Amino acid sequence: MPTKFFLPALLLTALAFVGCKKEIVPETPTPISPTMEQIEDKLFSSIDKDSADTYFLYDQGANSKYTTHKYQGCPSIGFSNNVYYAAWISGGKGEQLGNYITVATSTNEGATWSRHELIITSDRDTVRHVDPMFWKDSGGALHLSWSKSIGMWDGGQGGIWHVKIKKNSSNKIVITQPSKLFNGTINVKPSVLMKDTSTMIFPVSGWNIPNPWNGYPTINTPREENGPKVFLSKYNLITKNVGTPVKIARIYDTLKDRNFDEHMIVDMGNDLFQCLLRTESGVFISKSLDAGKNWTVPVKFTQLGTTCATRIFFGRLKSGNLLIVLNNSTVRNNLKAFLSTDNGTTWPYSMLIDNRNDSSYPDIIQNSKGEICMIYDRDRAVSQDMIFKKFSESTLINNKTDQIFTSLIGSKDLL
Secondary structure (H helix, E strand, O other): OHHHHHHHHHHHHHHHHHHHHHOOOOOOOOOOOOOOHHHHHHOOOOOOOOOOOOOOEEOOOOOHHOOOOEEEEEEEEEEEEEEEEEEEEEEOOOOOOEEEEEEEEEEEOOOEEEEEEEEEEEOOOOOEEEEEEEEEEEOOOOOEEEEEEOOOOOOOOOEEEEEEEEOOOOEEEEOOOOOOEOEEOOOOOOOOOOOOOOEEEEEEOOOOOOOOOOOOOOOOOOOHEEEEEEEEEEEOOOOOOOOOOOEEEEOOOOOOOOOOOOOEEEEEEEEEEEEEEEEEOOOEEEEEOOOOOOOOOOOOOOOOOOOOOOOOEEOOOOOOOOOEEOHHHHHHHHOOEEEEOOOOOOOEEEEEEEEEEEEEEEEEEEEEOOOEEOOOOEEOOOOEEEEEEEEEHHHHHHHHOHOOOOEEEEOOOOO
């Protein structure tokens, strides 16, 4: 092509290319979706009332209605994000109408405690809120459950309620919306399956309460709900919620001397479940060979010697060893811890926790260091002690009672 034609053509091509070039527009950043933790954080708040005649009061340490009390008992302990939680029932002179739940916390390894940070109560004295229990779900969230009864005992129809609980960035307790789990009561910790830790075992009880009880009339527990039962619940990995617990068995309901079952169930492996439960004749044992569907007739538990009618702790530690804490006596004294390193075949290690009278109702968690952390009550109507103990497995194995850390969470003389 001649030069006089080539140059104008090249110029026209260049201009056409420039005209077709796209304008460069800065990209809009893709929105970052909130994490499940951020979404769940929005579910926590300082809820003051739910739809079930239950009130939640916060920071009541200066309220004489709650700092002045004549009875404290039935405690539980929890641990999450380096905060210890303790809860127990109070109000009146004993177990009676109007009982409420009080919660204390410690942020310094249990050395000191801030009391009455949360009160669970009602505006009606005819309603009881009792049997608090801290437990963690398969996702690691801390829950607080409790029993609500219209009257002294309403046959378990008020049921067990629960919330997730934690402290926010301002060091204040916040909770999720309360929801009901099931009828009856559970005042011991649930456990998990060994082969599927997303499945939780809930030992639910329909109490066989006398009428009257402590001078108050009671309602009989419905026949189909009476007795110590086994519920299973599958943890939902998407919603991070505990699934609706489903009843799979009732262990028994025919023993004449049963009332407050307070049974604890441990998965022993190979579909063998073992249950230790309270009767008026002491601790009994029942076993299941098919993962909780069928159970043997309970018989006296004699492996550790004498036991009495009160709540015990029976559970598996992070090490895999089994721990039992109970009153090794005919009455509520000689509170001892026992350790098995062979899945319950033998219990060669023991350590005295408290030999004083009226020491009872142990509950156990482990902290992030693996230490065994314990709460129990003593002398509910007089001293009203809530006692915290902390020790290692090696301390128990070597029976070094001088290495047990102790603090007083609450008492008659502590506001």
